[in-house]
Amino acid sequence: MNKQAVKERIESAIRRFASAPSSEAYKLVPQSLTSGKLYEAHVLSIVVERLSTQENFQISLVNSLFISLKSSPGPVNRSYPHFQLRRDGRLVAELWTDVEFKSISYDLRGAQVPITRGDYHELDLVLTDPGVDGRPKHSQVWLGVECKNTGYTKGLLKEILGIRRELSLLHSPRATQFSQWPRAQVPAEPPSCLMVFSTDPIVTHYSSPGDVFGIDFEHEPI
Amino acid sequence: MINDDYREILQYARRMMREAGLSGVDQRIMSDLRDSEGPFWDLTFYLKRLAEEVSLGSDVQLASMLHRFRRHVDTESEEAIEGISVTISDEDRERYAVERIDFSPDRELGLVAEKLRILIEELHGEYRRHSDRWGGE
Numbered sequence: 397m398n399k400q401a402v403k404e405r406i407e408s409a410i411r412r413f414a415s416a417p418s419s420e421a422y423k424l425v426p427q428s429l430t431s432g433k434l435y436e437a438h439v440l441s442i443v444v445e446r447l448s449t450q451e452n453f454q455i456s457l458v459n460s461l462f463i464s465l466k467s468s469p470g471p472v473n474r475s476y477p478h479f480q481l482r483r484d485g486r487l488v489a490e491l492w493t494d495v496e497f498k499s500i501s502y503d504l505r506g507a508q509v510p511i512t513r514g515d516y517h518e519l520d521l522v523l524t525d526p527g528v529d530g531r532p533k534h535s536q537v538w539l540g541v542e543c544k545n546t547g548y549t550k551g552l553l554k555e556i557l558g559i560r561r562e563l564s565l566l567h568s569p570r571a572t573q574f575s576q577w578p579r580a581q582v583p584a585e586p587p588s589c590l591m592v593f594s595t596d597p598i599v600t601h602y603s604s605p606g607d608v609f610g611i612d613f614e615h616e617p618i
Numbered sequence: 619m620i621n622d623d624y625r626e627i628l629q630y631a632r633r634m635m636r637e638a639g640l641s642g643v644d645q646r647i648m649s650d651l652r653d654s655e656g657p658f659w660d661l662t663f664y665l666k667r668l669a670e671e672v673s674l675g676s677d678v679q680l681a682s683m684l685h686r687f688r689r690h691v692d693t694e695s696e697e698a699i700e701g702i703s704v705t706i707s708d709e710d711r712e713r714y715a716v717e718r719i720d721f722s723p724d725r726e727l728g729l730v731a732e733k734l735r736i737l738i739e740e741l742h743g744e745y746r747r748h749s750d751r752w753g754g755e
Binding site for chain 1: 638639643651668671674675680682683694695698700702703705721724727730744
């Protein structure tokens with residue numbers, strides 16, 4: 397193998413990548429958006445699988461035959477595709493993508509004041525009580541998931557610690573809505589679960605604050 | 619090959635990416651590259667992350683996702699889930715002039731990712747042989 401041969405193989409791969417049919421379609425939007433959303437879809441498929449196999453939820457997709465993600469987060473729109481989760485045939489929760497929840501600080505201020513930008517935060521995947529319309533309250537969240545197809549950094553750790561703070565207060569272990577996955581107990585009240593999936597193996601090096609505050613970090617390669 | 623060669627190949631790959639309109643991917647991969655252990659490791663990290671980016675839209679990756687969804691999720695009409703899409707929000711719609719992106723499995727991307735993975739393996743093999751012979755650089 398020589399330098400020129402390696403260059404030619406790399407050049408060929410890059411040209412084929414750039415001219416692939418799907419790449420042409422994806423070029424309408426930034427590559428960071430498409431690859432981020434594809435990773436979100438990958439994580440969503442894993443979360444759905446675990447909720448089905450480990451928690452025995454019966455899961456249905458409603459309002460579409462397409463798994464649908466959004467380019468920007470927003471409130472729950474009930475006409476959008478989402479997942480319904482049932483136990484023994486009874487609807488118990490709904491799974492949404494790219495949804496903002498109303499923070500605990502907003503609730504503590506009385507929740508009657510006009511909502512401002514600092515009063516809600518985005519999660520890539522959110523499992524909530526059924527029937528939520530608009531932004532769910534922090535207390536309606538069962539599970540929040542962040543998906544990071546990028547190098548994991550201290551800044552992202554600070555971000556997820558902020559999300560944890562705005563979902564729940566630190567508390568002695570409380571039972572979650574789950575029997576085992578993602579966890580049966582969490583040191584938080586309300587007892588919501590919070591997870592970070594990242595392509596970066598370094599993500600597990602940031603897990604120690606999560607042990608205290610109830611955040612699970614998982615390295616999930618593509 | 620020596621360190622200068624690996625360095626030159628990485629610079630070449632980055633230039634090719636920019637010329638192919640993939641500057642965003644190049645910059646994202648470079649921002650993930652930290653704690654450099656030398657030009658060989660920088661190059662193979664870059665190629666590995668590139669292969670991952672390519673494979674995200676591949677037939678193998680998307681088929682695997684769809685298989686998981688179809689296995690564990692029903693639909694109202696009892697038809698199989700057809701695919702994965704991104705709805706572009708109103709504000710983004712004006713910027714990108716597109717309402718929705720459908721992710722469809724692309725066999726070409728799977729083949730490109732596989733070619734890159736084979737190249738990375740060969741580079742590692744060559745590097746090991748070189749290190750055994752000369753004790754590394």
